[in-house]
Amino acid sequence: MHEQRLAALLTTRTRRRAGLSAAALLLVAGLLLPAAAVAASDAPPADAGGKPVPTGTSDPSVATGSARRIMAAQTPLLAAATRIKALAGDEGSGLSGISLDVERRRVHVWWKGSPPTRVTNEIARQRRTGVAIDVRPGRYSERELRDAARTVLAHRAAYPGLLRIGPRYDGTGLEAVVDRNGTRIAAGPPLAFPVPTRVVVGPAAKQMGRVDDTAPFWAGGVARPVGSSNRCSTGFAVIRYFLWWESMRGLLTAEHCSFGGNVGFTTGVGTFIGTAGPPPTAQSAPHSDSLIITTSSTGAAARTFDGGVGVGEFSKPVVGRADNFPGQFVCTSGAATGAHCDIRLTAINQVVILEPSFTIAEGVALGTQISGGPAVGAGDSGGPVFTLAADPAKVLAAGMIVGGLGPVSCGNPQQSGCLNQVAYVDMGYLLVAHQVSLLTS
Numbered sequence: 001m002h003e004q005r006l007a008a009l010l011t012t013r014t015r016r017r018a019g020l021s022a023a024a025l026l027l028v029a030g031l032l033l034p035a036a037a038v039a040a041s042d043a044p045p046a047d048a049g050g051k052p053v054p055t056g057t058s059d060p061s062v063a064t065g066s067a068r069r070i071m072a073a074q075t076p077l078l079a080a081a082t083r084i085k086a087l088a089g090d091e092g093s094g095l096s097g098i099s100l101d102v103e104r105r106r107v108h109v110w111w112k113g114s115p116p117t118r119v120t121n122e123i124a125r126q127r128r129t130g131v132a133i134d135v136r137p138g139r140y141s142e143r144e145l146r147d148a149a150r151t152v153l154a155h156r157a158a159y160p161g162l163l164r165i166g167p168r169y170d171g172t173g174l175e176a177v178v179d180r181n182g183t184r185i186a187a188g189p190p191l192a193f194p195v196p197t198r199v200v201v202g203p204a205a206k207q208m209g210r211v212d213d214t215a216p217f218w219a220g221g222v223a224r225p226v227g228s229s230n231r232c233s234t235g236f237a238v239i240r241y242f243l244w245w246e247s248m249r250g251l252l253t254a255e256h257c258s259f260g261g262n263v264g265f266t267t268g269v270g271t272f273i274g275t276a277g278p279p280p281t282a283q284s285a286p287h288s289d290s291l292i293i294t295t296s297s298t299g300a301a302a303r304t305f306d307g308g309v310g311v312g313e314f315s316k317p318v319v320g321r322a323d324n325f326p327g328q329f330v331c332t333s334g335a336a337t338g339a340h341c342d343i344r345l346t347a348i349n350q351v352v353i354l355e356p357s358f359t360i361a362e363g364v365a366l367g368t369q370i371s372g373g374p375a376v377g378a379g380d381s382g383g384p385v386f387t388l389a390a391d392p393a394k395v396l397a398a399g400m401i402v403g404g405l406g407p408v409s410c411g412n413p414q415q416s417g418c419l420n421q422v423a424y425v426d427m428g429y430l431l432v433a434h435q436v437s438l439l440t441s
Contacts, residue, residue: 071388074102074329078387080126080133081107082323087118096138096145096171100327107131108327110138110171138171140195142349148194149174149351153360158192163204165197166350166364169326175347177202204355205403205423207256207381214271216298217251218315219384219397220305220333222268223293225258231268232257233335233383235400236318237300237439238292238431249439250292251300252400252430253382255279256359261291268335274299285433287362288425289354289402290382292434302441304384304395306331308338309415317441321427322387322396324348324365330387330398332422334380337415343367343375343422352423354403361402363429368406368421376404378417385424397438399424 081098084107088095096110109115109123115135123133140148145167152165152174164177173196180201221234235252251273255261261276276291302318324330324345331341350364365385369375381402386395404419411418431438 068388068392070102070329071392072390073105074100074387075390076129076131077102077105077107078322078325078328080131081325083122083126084109084119084133085323087116087122093143094138094141095143096141097167097169098325099169100325102327102329105132107133109133109135110169111135112138112141112144112171136170140167140171140173142167142171145171145174145195146349149349151194152176153351162353163202164350164352164364166347168198169348173197175200179204203405205352205405206417206419207254207354207357207359207403214267215273215295216301217267217273217295218301218303218305219251219318220335222335222379223251223253223257223265223273223382224268226264226266228258228263230257231336231379232381233379233401234273234293235290235382235430236304236384236397236427237302238434238436239439240434240436246297248292248294248436249297249300250274250276250294253291253293254400254402255289255291256354256357256402257382258291259357265293280433280435282433282435285363285429287351287360288430288433289359289361290400290425290430290433292436300439302439304333304386304397305335306333306339306395309336313338316393316395318386318397318438319389319391319394319440320396321431321438322398323428324398324426328387330367330385331395332376332380332383332385332401332424334376334383334401336379337374337377337410337412337418340369340373340375340422342370342373344370346421348426350423352403354423359402361423361425363426364402364423365399365426366421366423372408372420374408374410374418374420375422376401376419377410377415380404385422394441397427399427400430 077100094112096112099108126133149165161178168175176197176199219234219236223232223234232254237251240248261278264275265273274293274295276293303315306316307313326345328345330343333339345365345367347366352361352364383401385399387398389396401424403423404421406420408418408420
């Protein structure tokens with residue numbers, strides 16, 4: 001029921017913010033913003049880490065009734081889908097796709113061939129707990145379709161005007177989005193693609209805190225490359241271990257904010273966050289459009305900003321990771337335009353070509369703000385995407401913003417470059433790309 005819309009997450013917390021800026025970008029890859037002043041406010045009580053935290057941050061009332069209801073309804077569906085996906089395995093699986101129908105409290109599963117016993121047993125167990133799951137035949141497995149999309153990407157010159165390509169979640173083939181110069185692809189023979197592909201003409205994804213964060217830094221703050229006017233956002237905190245010892249800690253951000261990395265980042269008021277190394281080179285996840293801003297061992301925390309920018313800001317602890325499925329609801333929380341909810345996923349595992357830099361991002365999920373409002377805005381690239389945990393005062397990390405589509409009003413004269421659709425890289429893809437773990441509370 002579309003009238004049951006997810007509401008933006010609100011509480012009383014505020015944090016002082018000033019000098020917000022970013023440089024306008026076009027695709028879903030690192031939304032940048034021009035400078036804009038933000039009013040200061042009184043600081044609330046501090047948490048154990050010495051940072052201001054709003055009274056009632058752990059209170060479930062931080063979410064409105066509408067948001068809490070739909071996220072609560074989604075929780076068992078997301079858990080069931082995640083479990084089925086895990087049991088399917090990566091190699092040789094016949095899983096074609098999974099989608100959530102939150103309004104109808106149902107999980108749809110598509111499978112090429114017959115699911116293995118471990119999967120059918122899990123589906124039966126979930127049904128006994130009250131989760132409605134239906135299983136439908138899929139023509140191709142998700143793995144086959146992802147490989148087909150990579151084949152197209154490897155021969156990109158043969159597909160002029162290509163903007164995005166990825167699996168259709170029901171396993172019937174691929175969907176390719178082309179610009180108007182690529183309409184001849186749409187008119188070409190089916191054999192132009194390795195599998196059946198629906199070709200549509202559409203817009204390109206555009207690359208897109210808060211401002212004066214202090215250590216330990218959180219997701220959703222401003223990330224500004226030293227010596228650059230670009231402004232992006234910090235993503236979730238990650239950590240790497242050598243045996244039992246922490247060897248690295250840092251914050252994700254979008255690489256298109258500073259191509260090639262090897263640059264320092266500061267907050268919006270010039271406080272040094274850390275230095276980003278080069279982009280990752282993992283062959284299994286080669287196009288993450290991401291960097292890690294390395295901090296000290298106490299310089300990044302498992303929290304994310306929520307609420308507005310300069311007004312109504314607060315934070316929530318990050319307690320785990322969420323997989324992404326079509327039909328799932330998520331929230332974004334970039335440093336430039338703040339938190340946006342009511343965002344329903346329409347596609348996952350996409351390969352997107354971001355403008356204007358023509359950066360390639362893989363493992364991308366696409367979501368639309370169902371009320372027609374903004375999902376993301378200029379300056380939000382690199383910022384966090386999350387869903388609520390079973391306790392709505394906590395979040396599960398879903399990914400990192402890289403861009404968006406569909407210009408809409410920001411609803412705030414101090415903000416610009418807002419888009420109705422968000423594109424973000426899946427959290428699991430990012431962790432594989434950097435060989436790190438998510439830092440959790």
